Amino acid sequence: MIVVVGAGPAGIAAALAANECGRAVTVIDENPAPGGQIWRGDADQRWVVRFRNSGIPLLAGARVVWGDPVSRTLLLELPDGARQIEYETLVIATGSRERFLPFPGWTLPGVFGAGGLQALAKSGLPVQGKNIIVAGTGPLLLAVAAYLRGKGANIRLIAEQTPAASLWPFGWNLAKRPAKSLQGLRLAWDLAGVPYVPASWVVSANGEGRLQSVVLNRRGTVVTEECDYLAIGFGLQPSTELATLLVGPDTLVAATGDAELALLEGRAAGYRAAGNVPKAAAMDPDLRRARAFADELDKTFALRDELRHLADADTIVCRCEDVPLGRLEGKDSFRDAKLHTRCGMGPCQGRICGPALNFLFGWPDTSQRPPILPARIGTLLAEDQGLRE
């Protein structure tokens, strides 16, 4: 059996492709519904409908916490206990999460990841009438701002750290891709009247017990803006824990960028998992084009150096263990920091501070150990018994 972890665009496409080749497939996702980050809760989305109609079984609400590439077994944690599942070929389509960077006040309630606030709004958080500042970098900021505005939020401004000089050439390249420029026009329409300010970024977030105002560097001028929520997005970070843990001859990884690339990568991985090499190879030109676009995005929205210097000595870097930047002085690696300050040792396992420290100091985060997500003791005991049997 082919097992696909992740029911986002990549996982759905992989499962459908393998199914099309006549192979038995099962999909696992920790969320109650398929769709991943972009289509979660959108039961009418074309691909979600196709997936549902295909009859491919989905193990929803099941989180893969451990696995063994030798016995080809995954350990799942479900609300009512643990379960093991075996696979012949595994497709990992676990997507990505947001990258966060520390700045003074980023721990205040009311400061959200941009995609995080969108996800909360998608699942029912009322944002009607809320004053929201969207800041960071990349096209996700526009998608989030347009979505929140559609739900009645008052978007004060979108602060994009990339300078205008880099955005223009990108805009020209976009114009050569009809589908993408249509999406762009649509967003521009939805966001008409909202200031989109390049070369601008958050300097600090302020408030008593919750966010009340944000200080921005607005094209070289420091301004203070009042707001209820701040949505920050500094790009996406692939979730690679499972892929690192389960490297094996029968593990395929569907890397992701935007949903379009995720669909293509997933489909190609699904064909390869089913052993249909010609179908996978036929997708190469499309994949190359989509990857080139993703690379262009990464280049255009590369983080500027100033963002490395937003945090001061008192700014908390590790939110789980409350480790301020000042305590990391003199440490020369993430490991060193972990041993001496507990930075990255809390329940998020360095998922938030790891990518930040990678950007701040260039430290690679090489310390992932199973279980990949805090698992209940019972789940791990089940694994232990499984090994002893």
Added chain:
Amino acid sequence: MPEIRVDGMAVNAAEGVTVAIALLSAGRNRFRTSLSGEPRAPLCGMGVCMECRVTVDGQPHALACQVVVREGMEVAT
């Protein structure tokens, strides 16, 4: 509309929302208290940051952004 209790106080939640949404909608800003005493609230909204941890029906460390409200649920921050 399910009614839940948050730190002993009745809060009306919309049907089918997560505990995080119920608390934020009710204007609650302190989901947990950090080691140095700061209030913390959801950051990632997707089960990664662990900032939204609350106690649900006596079970500590439940992720408010992942748990759906149920009539009579007891939430402690």
